[in-house]
Amino acid sequence: MKKFLDSALLILFFVGLSSNFMSAKIHEAAGIIFLVGVIAHNVLNRGYYKNFLRGKFNRRRLVNHATIILFAAGVVALAISGAALAKYFSAPEMNWRSIHLGAVIASTIALFVHILIHAARYVKGKIFYAASITAFILAVGAIFGLPYLDRWFHKVEVNRAEILHGEKLNVEKILIVYFSRVGNTNFPAEVDAVSGASLMLDGKEKIGNAQMIAEFVQSVTGGEIFEIQTEKIYPADYGETVQVAKEEFSNGELPALKNLPEVESFDKIILIYPLWWSTLPKPVENFLRSCDLTDKKIFPIVTHGGGGFGESIDALKNFTRAEISEPLEIYSSDIPSARKIIFEHLKKFTP
Ligand SMILES: Cc1cc2nc3c(=O)[nH]c(=O)nc-3n(C[C@H](O)[C@H](O)[C@H](O)COP(=O)(O)O)c2cc1C
Numbered sequence: 001m002k003k004f005l006d007s008a009l010l011i012l013f014f015v016g017l018s019s020n021f022m023s024a025k026i027h028e029a030a031g032i033i034f035l036v037g038v039i040a041h042n043v044l045n046r047g048y049y050k051n052f053l054r055g056k057f058n059r060r061r062l063v064n065h066a067t068i069i070l071f072a073a074g075v076v077a078l079a080i081s082g083a084a085l086a087k088y089f090s091a092p093e094m095n096w097r098s099i100h101l102g103a104v105i106a107s108t109i110a111l112f113v114h115i116l117i118h119a120a121r122y123v124k125g126k127i128f129y130a131a132s133i134t135a136f137i138l139a140v141g142a143i144f145g146l147p148y149l150d151r152w153f154h155k156v157e158v159n160r161a162e163i164l165h166g167e168k169l170n171v172e173k174i175l176i177v178y179f180s181r182v183g184n185t186n187f188p189a190e191v192d193a194v195s196g197a198s199l200m201l202d203g204k205e206k207i208g209n210a211q212m213i214a215e216f217v218q219s220v221t222g223g224e225i226f227e228i229q230t231e232k233i234y235p236a237d238y239g240e241t242v243q244v245a246k247e248e249f250s251n252g253e254l255p256a257l258k259n260l261p262e263v264e265s266f267d268k269i270i271l272i273y274p275l276w277w278s279t280l281p282k283p284v285e286n287f288l289r290s291c292d293l294t295d296k297k298i299f300p301i302v303t304h305g306g307g308g309f310g311e312s313i314d315a316l317k318n319f320t321r322a323e324i325s326e327p328l329e330i331y332s333s334d335i336p337s338a339r340k341i342i343f344e345h346l347k348k349f350t351p
Contacts, residue, residue, distance in 0.1 A: 002044050009037045013111065024086070031082050038075055059129070060117065067113040074107030097331050098306045158212060158336045160202040164219040166339070171221045171349035177261060178272035179228040179284050180208025187236045200335065209303040209332045210272045213342065217270055217301070220346055226261035230283045245276045254286040263291050268349065269322070272301040274332075278310035285319050293322035300327040301342070303335065 016030045042049075052065070081100035083089060116131055187206055200207045211227070218225045232255050234241045248255065263269070273284045300316060302309050308329050316324050328345050330338050 028086050035079050064117045067110045071107050071110035074103045077103035158200045158202050169220050174223040175266040175269045176214050176217050176223045176225045178210045178214035180210040182206050182208030184230050185234045210274050214272045228283050228287050229258040231256040248282040255283045268297050270299045275304035275307045275310045278307050280312045280315040288319040293320050296322040297325050298322045302329045
């Protein structure tokens with residue numbers, strides 16, 4: 001019985017890991033069954049807890065305890081963040097996706113060591129300890145590194161026409177202002193899509209994430225759309241752009257803008273921007289500083305690679321007199337499926 005459950009759990013864990021190849025509902029169901037299975041595994045092995053503090057603590061036992069605690073913490077974090085991502089509850093101030101990714105890695109490594117320890121009857125001495133320490137280092141590295149790698153290499157394919165086609169809303173007059181890497185970069189034709197991680201592809205055409213959201217908002221609301229464009233051109237390479245942005249932050253540079261929108265006749269502005277270095281991109285800051293937005297309301301939509309709102313909402317409040325209201329954050333890879341969430345968000349502009 002125990003062996004059957006353990007094998008099933010292991011298979012289920014790897015099914016859960018292959019989330020990119022399945023629908024969100026199946027992933028969610030696999031997660032719930034896994035959680036129930038882990039609880040059953042613990043009930044069946046409750047003898048372990050009875051002896052948790054008893055007896056001698058040698059290195060092997062310490063490692064075993066540590067991995068079980070790490071695994072338990074990982075599973076709890078997975079369950080809570082999974083529930084948040086599946087919208088069973090809402091706490092937008094937390095970056096649930098990063099927590100989920102980190103917890104996946106932590107529990108994968110803990111599971112690996114846990115199995116290793118049980119296999120330690122066959123793997124002895126130095127090799128065993130070296131493998132355990134390597135696994136821990138990998139776990140910690142992965143918790144911090146994976147969200148970053150995911151952002152760097154994840155390629156998102158979209159069908160723009162499909163996204164823009166659909167139900168419309170009758171909304172009040174709004175201005176949609178957006179800033180996106182695409183539109184401020186000259187991409188050579190041969191740029192490989194994967195090297196431009198923060199891009200979406202519709203066939204061969206590159207679309208900025210904030211741009212896609214802005215176009216969608218425009219298609220639903222019929223609002224007026226304005227793109228923040230800088231005089232300077234950002235590098236086509238993602239990594240280089242990250243460095244250029246870093247310099248802008250450290251120099252306090254405000255990149256000059258090509259033009260500004262006519263804001264007078266609008267009370268409400270939907271401002272869409274990517275998270276840069278956990279905050280507001282400098283060109284967006286310049287837009288806010290250059291327009292008098294007193295008495296206006298800004299509804300920010302932030303697109304990011306795992307950092308959520310970061311500190312960008314506080315930054316917004318610092319740079320404008322406008323009132324900041326009901327921010328929405330969208331993870332870059334979720335954009336193609338975020339239609340419903342954005343649509344619901346836009347309903348607040350209906351008269
Ligand atoms: C210069 C730069 C800095 C970034 N910094 C962060 C960050 O700190 N946190 C994060 O989650 N994503 C970060 N990203 C990822 C972008 O926020 C994300 O890919 C966004 O969806 C890009 O939108 P865009 O294609 O409209 O430019 C950064 C991207 C760039 C280019």
